[in-house]
Amino acid sequence: MLAYRFIPGEPNPVPQQVPIPTPAAEEVLVKVLAAGVCHTDVGILTPGDMLNLWCASKSFTLGHEGAGIIAEIPASVASAFPNLKVGDYVAMWCGDACKKPACSVCAYGFTDLCTFDRLHGVGLDGTWAEYITLHASCVVPVPASPERIPPAVISAATDATLSPYHAMKTCCGVRPEHTVLCMGTGGLGLNGVAIAKKCLRARCVIACDTRQSAREDALAAGADYAVGPEELAGLVEEKKLVVDFAFDFVGIQATFDSCFAAIRPGGTIHVLGLGANAQQYQQLVAMSKNLTLKTSFWGARSDLAEVLQAIAEGTLQPKVDTRPMSEVVEVLDEMRAGRLQARVALIPEGAASASA
Structure with missing residues (x-):
């Protein structure tokens, strides 16, 4: 699959062909329908920025916002998460909190902070690709269809609204x-x-x-x-x-x-x-x-579920523009120059019909 990756020393994401990931234990494979662009991405790509220094020693697929369709659920996950099934429309909470009693942040309910070194798109492979694997607890079912709430809107909700x-x-x-x-x-x-x-x-x-x-x-x-x-x-x-x-x-x-x-x-x-x-x-x-x-940093998975419900009810109507994922560099340049008028979601090749 085609992925847009952070390569240390490169000022923009580099398109690369990489294998479609295989779900590990407790993970699901999600087909990406939309993936958001954020100022955090600009920071990761800016030499000298704290985010850039934090990520400078590794290569990974960028993108920490996303919406998609579950494409594969291993048998072990299906039994542990019976509410999930192939074909489900989901938002991606791109962290992976450990939730261990001994964790100094999870113990106080700050599961979003536990993701600092395990955040997809900020160290781990993210959503600027055709597929992504995530822990099953990190996908949040959308209470509507892609036709009623476009994937671009759901993608933005995972950070810009959350x-x-x-x-x-x-x-x-x-x-x-x-x-x-x-x-x-x-x-x-x-x-x-x-x-x-x-x-x-x-x-x-x-x-x-x-x-x-x-x-x-x-x-x-x-x-x-x-x-x-x-x-x-x-x-x-x-x-x-x-x-x-x-x-x-x-x-x-x-x-x-x-x-x-x-x-x-x-x-x-x-x-x-x-x-x-x-x-x-x-x-x-x-x-x-x-x-x-x-x-504060980002938000909790429970917050995201409430955000999705507010969007489904029409209380929130996030403003989101869409671009082909191939135009990601142009989008980043516009963001750097302050020319974007709304959040932008990238649409992978082949997903445009599903996000229309």
Whole structure:
């Protein structure tokens, strides 16, 4: 099969013919119908980036977002996971938490953190290929058919929707009485707007982005206000808004500073974006506002099941564009240049009819 792989020292994925993988114990083989592209992929391919340094010693197939059809289930898996069958339409939770009682993160429920060194597409072979093998517990049945919910949408849900959902609901506990700021409304942030407003019923959602088109998309997704960074302070003052949670979906110093300025005393800034390796803040100023600074990584499998249900019910409608997988380098270049208007899912050759 054709796979697009990370090769140490190469700035872009390298297309290679590799064998179709054979499921090992407790694994299933999934035919990939759509595979998402993420800023994490850009980081892996960027020399000097922390992700690149982390992955620099190995070669692997990229892609940590995916949707597909189960193509093979070994007999041992069929008996252990009787709810799975060949032909099932599934989302891919691309980690493989050990779930051992002695695990210092699984014991506290942080199964997403247990995947740091076992994440498909970030060290292990991922979804930018025609097939992938995963542990049977890492496929999540989609409560709809590919015709009703396209694979591209499900693929994006496995990270671009899952990550803000996990941050907002599981980590921060956003509730209807809260006012939420979404800083940056690209792939993750646009989903964040919809999650805050439509799933968690936040009283007020403020979207902030430098691009007019992104602000318009945010309003369509449910934002009460959508402004540029230079207008944010004036909006908060004019409307007497009290920002309880500020979610930084960009992760650079400028966006972090904007969140810092807008958040109320006792509020929470939660950083999801990986636009820079670090941000700085003045401890005394943070102390004077009694702020909570938080981060999170990805999301749990249980969160993904809830996300899929929200999509099936129509509560969430992620915006996703599709491209042939052969155009992955062009997509990455557009992402690097900030030209993408929505999340992009790659469609492997031969899967286009199934994802239409």
